[in-house]
Amino acid sequence: MLLRHTPTEVSERRSLTINPAKTCQPIGAMYAALGIRDCLPHSHGSQGCCSYHRSTLTRHYKEPVMASTSSFTEGASVFGGQSNLLQSLETIFSVYKPRVVAVHTTCLSETIGDDIPQIIAKAKEEGKIPDGAFVIHANTPSYVGSHVTGFSTMVKSMVDYFAEPKAPTRAVVADAGAPRLNIIPGWVEPADMREIKRIATAMGIQALVFPDTSGITDAPFSGRAEMFPAGGVSVEALATMGDARATVALGPTASAAAASALELKCDVPHETMELPIGLSATDRFVDALRRRGGVQVPAALEEERGQLLDVMSDMHQYLYQKRVALFGDPDQLVALTEFLMDLDMDPVYIVTGTPTKKFEDRIRHALKDRADRAKFKQGATADMFLLHQWIKNESVDLLIGNTYGKYIARDEDVPFLRLGFPVLDRIGHVYFPTVGYRGALRLLEKMLDLFLDRQDRDAPEESFELVM
Numbered sequence: 001m002l003l004r005h006t007p008t009e010v011s012e013r014r015s016l017t018i019n020p021a022k023t024c025q026p027i028g029a030m031y032a033a034l035g036i037r038d039c040l041p042h043s044h045g046s047q048g049c050c051s052y053h054r055s056t057l058t059r060h061y062k063e064p065v066m067a068s069t070s071s072f073t074e075g076a077s078v079f080g081g082q083s084n085l086l087q088s089l090e091t092i093f094s095v096y097k098p099r100v101v102a103v104h105t106t107c108l109s110e111t112i113g114d115d116i117p118q119i120i121a122k123a124k125e126e127g128k129i130p131d132g133a134f135v136i137h138a139n140t141p142s143y144v145g146s147h148v149t150g151f152s153t154m155v156k157s158m159v160d161y162f163a164e165p166k167a168p169t170r171a172v173v174a175d176a177g178a179p180r181l182n183i184i185p186g187w188v189e190p191a192d193m194r195e196i197k198r199i200a201t202a203m204g205i206q207a208l209v210f211p212d213t214s215g216i217t218d219a220p221f222s223g224r225a226e227m228f229p230a231g232g233v234s235v236e237a238l239a240t241m242g243d244a245r246a247t248v249a250l251g252p253t254a255s256a257a258a259a260s261a262l263e264l265k266c267d268v269p270h271e272t273m274e275l276p277i278g279l280s281a282t283d284r285f286v287d288a289l290r291r292r293g294g295v296q297v298p299a300a301l302e303e304e305r306g307q308l309l310d311v312m313s314d315m316h317q318y319l320y321q322k323r324v325a326l327f328g329d330p331d332q333l334v335a336l337t338e339f340l341m342d343l344d345m346d347p348v349y350i351v352t353g354t355p356t357k358k359f360e361d362r363i364r365h366a367l368k369d370r371a372d373r374a375k376f377k378q379g380a381t382a383d384m385f386l387l388h389q390w391i392k393n394e395s396v397d398l399l400i401g402n403t404y405g406k407y408i409a410r411d412e413d414v415p416f417l418r419l420g421f422p423v424l425d426r427i428g429h430v431y432f433p434t435v436g437y438r439g440a441l442r443l444l445e446k447m448l449d450l451f452l453d454r455q456d457r458d459a460p461e462e463s464f465e466l467v468m
């Protein structure tokens with residue numbers, strides 16, 4: 001009983017977070033930056049921040065995540081980090097030779113008030129940034145927001161720095177072939193980015209997916225140490241995002257800011273929708289691609305949808321009215337809640353530490369007529385301690401969330417589905433998608449395995465069934 005001190009009685013808390021359901025902004029900025037080809041994320045702060053962010057990403061992806069740091073000491077804390085960043089950029093470009101350095105700030109550099117665009121301009125002026133190379137930045141103090149808002153800020157920065165207004169000649173070329181759409185995938189795994197690209201390609205759409213961590217945080221074993229694995233979206237491709245017919249932004253918290261900025265800058269209309277997790281959300285995603293691209297849905301996708309529906313109806317008896325507690329990131333939680341409702345399950349407790357607009361409205365919408373029966377909360381006191389208290393008061397059949405949920409699952413003897421960030425003690429999340437119809441089928445399989453394993457474990461000998 002590792003969490004045996006969690007009391008059942010829930011008391012009002014206003015300024016205390018216990019076991020937060022979120023992490024640092026810069027981790028998200030670092031993950032987004034890894035989705036640009038030949039990009040080195042750079043942490044403008046002390047070494048400890050960078051080590052923590054790198055190690056969390058490395059443990060989740062089981063890949064060596066590269067990033068550099070301004071390495072603040074007492075001097076930088078007092079006088080500011082300009083000289084550290086200038087020195088860093090000079091060293092990075094001469095030693096590691098990236099195409100892009102994506103600088104994100106940390107609590108300390110934000111508290112000092114370092115002006116990153118001014119420092120980047122000075123580095124350029126002093127010849128520390130080679131021709132054809134770029135330095136972009138995102139402000140990510142961790143005393144506000146979460147890893148998801150840090151991700152969102154860095155993705156918006158890709159638009160701010162790289163998007164170029166529609167060039168007439170480029171537009172003609174872009175219009176010539178398959179319809180071009182931008183897809184901002186949100187904070188999802190590289191496997192999900194691959195799946196999103198597969199669906200778009202199957203529909204005959206030329207999709208620019210950014211950021212794109214496939215090939216980077218799921219790089220194959222090659223026998224060689226590679227500073228910049230061959231994956232990610234290139235600077236040249238990012239420069240053409242203004243030529244697309246439209247942008248489909250997946251996950252309002254992670255992707256809406258970039259899509260709006262692109263519409264403002266390059267007049268590319270955008271549509272923001274929930275992550276395509278589960279049946280209904282995938283239907284809407286596929287329909288958006290169909291409408292925006294002016295294409296037809298291929299039979300192969302309809303077949304995948306049909307297979308998902310088949311399993312949903314075949315296994316309905318094992319899912320019906322199962323009580324579920326969820327924690328994690330808002331975009332995943334909203335889509336997952338809707339999927340659980342599609343499965344006739346009962347999402348009863350939902351918490352996210354990420355502060356985000358309209359979360360409660362979105363959850364209410366996903367919960368439909370069950371909204372008044374469920375407990376859901378966001379923000380600083382929407383933590384795993386509160387979730388555990390709710391579960392102690394009335395238990396659930398399933399807990400869904402990142403690895404940190406294993407303590408609650410063990411203490412309360414609840415089946416546990418690992419999903420979200422970070423997953424530190426299992427593999428699979430990197431390689432198998434949870435988006436699209438195939439992803440939904442995988443989620444369904446994982447949930448069913450948990451329920452049926454539990455049923456096998458608990459069944460008395462006389463009703464231990466071979467066929468279920």
Ligand code: SF4
Pocket residue numbers: 024025026045048049052106107108141142143
């Ligand atoms: S909370 Fe702030 S100081 Fe701590 S690791 Fe995150 S960015 Fe660094």
